[in-house]
Amino acid sequence: MKRLVVRDARLFDSHAGVLRAGTTIVVEDNRIAAVTQEPIAVDDAARVIDAGGRAVLPGLIDAHVHVAATSHDLAGLALQPASLIAAQSSQLLRAMLQRGFTTVRDAGGADHGLREAVAQGLFEGPRLLIAGQPISQTGGHADLRPRGVRGPMFCACAGLGLVGAIADGVGEVRRAVREQVRQGADHIKIMAGGGVASPTDPLEGTQFSIEELRAAVEEAEAAGLYALAHAYSPRAVTRAVQAGVRSIEHGNLIDEATAREMKRCGAFLVPTLATYAALADEGQRLGWSPAMLAKLQQVADRGVQAVRIAHAEGVPIAFGTDLLGHMHARQNREFALRAPALPPLALLQGATCIAARLMGREGELGAVLPGALADLLIVDGDPSASLDMLVAPETGIRLLMQGGRVVVDRLAS
Numbered sequence: 001m002k003r004l005v006v007r008d009a010r011l012f013d014s015h016a017g018v019l020r021a022g023t024t025i026v027v028e029d030n031r032i033a034a035v036t037q038e039p040i041a042v043d044d045a046a047r048v049i050d051a052g053g054r055a056v057l058p059g060l061i062d063a064h065v066h067v068a069a070t071s072h073d074l075a076g077l078a079l080q081p082a083s084l085i086a087a088q089s090s091q092l093l094r095a096m097l098q099r100g101f102t103t104v105r106d107a108g109g110a111d112h113g114l115r116e117a118v119a120q121g122l123f124e125g126p127r128l129l130i131a132g133q134p135i136s137q138t139g140g141h142a143d144l145r146p147r148g149v150r151g152p153m154f155c156a157c158a159g160l161g162l163v164g165a166i167a168d169g170v171g172e173v174r175r176a177v178r179e180q181v182r183q184g185a186d187h188i189k190i191m192a193g194g195g196v197a198s199p200t201d202p203l204e205g206t207q208f209s210i211e212e213l214r215a216a217v218e219e220a221e222a223a224g225l226y227a228l229a230h231a232y233s234p235r236a237v238t239r240a241v242q243a244g245v246r247s248i249e250h251g252n253l254i255d256e257a258t259a260r261e262m263k264r265c266g267a268f269l270v271p272t273l274a275t276y277a278a279l280a281d282e283g284q285r286l287g288w289s290p291a292m293l294a295k296l297q298q299v300a301d302r303g304v305q306a307v308r309i310a311h312a313e314g315v316p317i318a319f320g321t322d323l324l325g326h327m328h329a330r331q332n333r334e335f336a337l338r339a340p341a342l343p344p345l346a347l348l349q350g351a352t353c354i355a356a357r358l359m360g361r362e363g364e365l366g367a368v369l370p371g372a373l374a375d376l377l378i379v380d381g382d383p384s385a386s387l388d389m390l391v392a393p394e395t396g397i398r399l400l401m402q403g404g405r406v407v408v409d410r411l412a413s
Contacts, residue, residue: 002029003046004404006376009056011035012383014353014367017345019055019384027374030403035369049399049411051378057348058368059102059375059402060390061355062331064249064270064320067092067128068109069162072286072325074197078163089114092328093125099332099393102375102402103127103365105187105355107228107249107322108134108142109162112184124407127373129359131189132180134230135173135216136164140207141195141230164191170215173208177219187359188220190245192229193236196279196295203295204233204253213243226360228270232299234258241265247358249320252276252299252306259313268358269310272322273337276300278330307341317342318358319351335387344387374404378411 004027011023026034034040042048070088071077077085089110096104104126115130117123136142142164167176177188192208194201201207208216213229220227221244228247229240237248237258247268248254254262254269262269279286280300283293310317321334338347356366364372378399381389389396400408 002404003027003033003043004049004374005040005042005046006049006051006056006378007042008053009051009378010053011368012055012057012345012348012352014058014349017349019345021053023056025056025368025376027376027401027404030374030405032368032370032372032374049378051399052411054398055379055381055383056368057377057379057383058352058366058372059377059400060100060351061103061105061319061359061366062096062101062126062321062351063105063247063318063355063358064107064272064322065096065104065328066109066162066322066324067096067104067106067114067125068111069324072282072327074162074324086114086117090117090123090125093118093123093128095328096331097125097402097407098400100377100390100397100400101126101331102400103129103355103361105129105131105359107131107230107320108164108189115184127365127402129186130184131187131228132183132185133163133165133176134189134191135167135176135180136191137207137212138166138168139201140164140166141191141193141197141201142166143201167212170211173212173215174219177216178223181219181223181225185225187225187246188216188227189249190216190227190229190240192240192245193231193233194295195230195232196276196292196299203298204235206233206236206239210239210243213240213245217244237262241267247318250299250322251310252302254306254309256309256313259309259315262310262315263313268316268318268354269306270318270320270358271303271307271310271338272320272334273303273307274330274334275322275324275327276303277333277337278323278327282327304337304341307338311342311346316354316357317346317350318355319347332391332393336391339387345384347387348383374401376401
């Protein structure tokens with residue numbers, strides 16, 4: 001049995017939202033065996049890591065990524081060979097892990113092959129949970145066909161890229177969800193409202209009927225999974241949570257009444273401020289249309305306000321980024337972008353225990369406690385005052401452990 005001891009840690013207790021000084025953490029194989037403030041004997045076979053009083057955090061979780069979105073050109077991406085996308089995804093995954101993310105929830109595009117490549121150690125990256133293809137109505141947010149195209153345009157048979165499974169009517173929706181379950185999905189993504197990057201749907205519009213939304217949720221739950229919904233407007237968000245979705249992705253345009261309904265229904269919010277900041281900087285250069293840039297501005301202006309509203313109403317807020325292509329490098333900027341709306345430790349809970357609870361992995365991920373997977377970060381600075389060390393992980397993260405394996409060690413530097 002491989003044994004490792006981290007001593008003199010200022011441990012972030014993610015469930016309590018506090019830091020506990022003088023903590024010792026014992027790791028056996030890939031899990032946490034003990035967490036204590038009491039002196040313990042260390043046998044000669046154990047590796048000892050002295051945290052030197054630094055903060056120790058659970059591995060970070062990003063609850064909204066697209067690891068197969070290796071380009072911002074989503075329509076062009078759909079025409080690329082799956083083998084090339086997989087090779088490019090391996091680089092994105094490795095970089096995410098190096099930035100401190102030991103688990104990520106893919107919100108559409110990745111398939112079970114990418115998940116297995118990480119699990120088997122063929123690709124180095126975060127633990128990967130997948131949605132498969134997002135479910136979209138005709139003309140919905142994951143229908144990437146431009147106006148003028150009347151028939152099928154893309155082949156999504158390889159399961160990579162963000163092309164949606166187009167479904168209209170309750171029967172088709174049930175079939176589309178069942179197909180994602182058959183392909184090994186960990187959760188089901190549905191498009192419940194308009195989007196920024198899609199060519200034909202208004203941002204404030206709703207998508208799918210209530211009956212279709214409920215059918216998607218029912219099929220997900222029948223398989224022991226849950227549904228997450230892309231939605232921005234109050235009406236789209238309200239319809240989705242009343243239909244039973246577990247999390248709202250983005251939600252930039254919500255108001256207080258909508259947040260209260262989310263709370264009543266037990267839904268989570270997963271804001272993704274980083275992608276709007278990145279596209280505001282680069283969208284015009286990347287050839288986005290004036291209509292898409294106008295939609296982008298509308299949601300970008302409301303993102304921080306939505307986080308404030310949700311936090312005030314007690315909606316659990318998980319960490320997400322939704323970045324595309326080369327913009328994935330901005331992943332950790334999400335911490336800085338949320339800082340005006342959330343206290344540092346509340347923000348950190350969103351990237352740890354709240355995200356784990358959203359994914360149904362509480363007690364295993366997002367916390368440092370006995371039985372949990374041994375995902376640890378040792379960082380410089382005081383996370384109760386600022387998360388600057390996570391905004392700049394290449395210097396702020398001194399040691400990174402995933403499943404008991406030390407991936408990065410800069411403690412001696």
